[in-house]
Amino acid sequence: MSDSKPSQHEEKKTTSLRERKKHQAKADIEEAALRLFHEKGYEQTSIQNIADAVMMSSRTFFRYFASKEDVLLGFIRKAQRDGIRSLNQIETTALPHVALREVFESLAIEYQKQRSNLQIRYQVAMQTPSISSMFLYSLLESEPAICDALYSRLENANVNEIRFLVAIYMASFRVSVEKWLENEKNSDLVSLLNDHLDYFLTMPIGNNRL
């Protein structure tokens, strides 16, 4: 505003001023929103509150995020999508169990990178039923995509078997993530997941019942 002169040199780099501002605005919204959600609770925080905090109109909020929920969970969906990319690197000759182990391990690694970020979102989500459903959904919504990808890549794969196995692995992953986020001590999601999968794969089952 009252600056002497705008210097039109230095960083032109890769992104334009416009791009940088957009990126910053989105980051600002997300930061303010998470802070407010954490302080006052998700439902107690209105879009207007968030917009006020970053000094923009509430209409502009919706130009950066599709919904209030998107601010909280869009990040998780992205992590989920990124993690699933590893599917394309799986050999078509791999066994379903090997492929699934790889998929969910890379997903776990992706999650691991964002622990604190995920944790605060998880905490907020768990305090609001309508949001915990969306959190759950953000984990499970990629299940069909994983099934499709596995089915198209693996030779001699059975659709129903794949679908069932993916659901089982997904459940293991979900419980691992929940435990991991609930307890500060559990810093290593990957080994937590592997423990679960190992346990699941070596369970002495089918004998001690019926």
Add this chain to the structure above:
Amino acid sequence: MSDSKPSQHEEKKTTSLRERKKHQAKADIEEAALRLFHEKGYEQTSIQNIADAVMMSSRTFFRYFASKEDVLLGFIRKAQRDGIRSLNQIETTALPHVALREVFESLAIEYQKQRSNLQIRYQVAMQTPSISSMFLYSLLESEPAICDALYSRLENANVNEIRFLVAIYMASFRVSVEKWLENEKNSDLVSLLNDHLDYFLTMPIGNNRL
């Protein structure tokens, strides 16, 4: 209104007129809502549309249902709750696998009773992302309750083990329900579930990998 005279005899039976009217109103709302959801889609149907269809004010709608979503999924939550009641009949000496098998079998039986009703709700839910998340949640939200009940009833139970097992069984149940509702042919959820569980319990795993 223009009736000659209200007869104050005949059916006094068990419920009062007031109770019967309330029950009828709720049933009317639910029926109209499901019909409209099916015809126009969930999001394309407003509360006002539903209220108009049963000739009441939209305010009254909310005296029977907590939300629009409640009309669609309250039924499922109820079935879920009813099915879980069987938990209390489990002996404290039962093995977790036996107990879980029983719990989910009785849940399946409860679902089975309401196939067509569940099917239309499932179809509507699947057409709307925000609602499919709630559908998913209505299945999974009872997971903690099952864990708690099992843990308190079974001797020598390990919390983490229970939690993990319940999640696995829940995933099997979910996939069974989905397959059951997707295909008209699959009329028997109980055997579908048992097939899945048997498959899961006898899987040749842990050997053919790593």
Add this chain to the structure above:
DNA sequence: AGTATAATGTCAGTGTATGACAAAAGTCAA
């Protein structure tokens, strides 16, 4: 019948979300 009680309608208000259009800011070339 008349009074108490419960259900319903009306009205006003909050919050989420979206379309339309005007105002402001960034971009680029002369």
Add this chain to the structure above:
DNA sequence: TTGACTTTTGTCATACACTGACATTATACT
């Protein structure tokens, strides 16, 4: 720097989901 062009933002209007408050109507009870 100016001026034209594009993108972003603000403002306004609107729709829908939901809630509280209060008046109105219908059932219940004696």
